[in-house]
Amino acid sequence: MELTVYLAGQIHDNWRDEVKLKAEERKLPLKFVSPQTNHDRSDDIGEAVLGKQPSKLHKDDVASDINNLRTQVLMQKSDIVIALFGEKYKQWNTAMDASTAIAMNKPTIIIRPESLIHPLKELSNKANVTVETVDQALEVLSYIYE
Secondary structure: OOEEEEEEEOOOOOHHHHHHHHHHHOOOOEEEEOOOOOHHHHHHHHHHHHOOOOOHHHHHHHHHHHHHHHHHHHHHHOOEEEEEOOOOOOOHHHHHHHHHHHHOOOOEEEEOOHHHOOOOHHHHHHOOEEEOOHHHHHHHHHHHOO
16 A cells, blocks of 8 residues: 655755655655645746736745645645744744644644653644654555554
């Protein structure tokens, strides 16, 4: 049984590559999808489709429409959502994706460091599982196959 996992979270480093590599090492039958990880492509998609916009507000608005559509489609097709919260980057998109997954009743695993226990307490309470590391999240997924 192959599961599709939506990897929600910031797109500024290679944490998704770590998840994929470690899942492959464990021989887990997982397929991964995610938000658009090319930051410029994500920011510019609205203008690429609809043409130059009159202001930054409009540029962001049309890009958000398309990015939200992409997220909705891929998340709906996913079996599980992993939302990684780190300490280095602002986590608004991660919080939005995790909340969306929970509202869609998608099984959700939150990865967050100890320093974010308090700020994420309500979200963690709504998720199925909250862990502190990628390895712990993959251990949870491994358990599905036992």
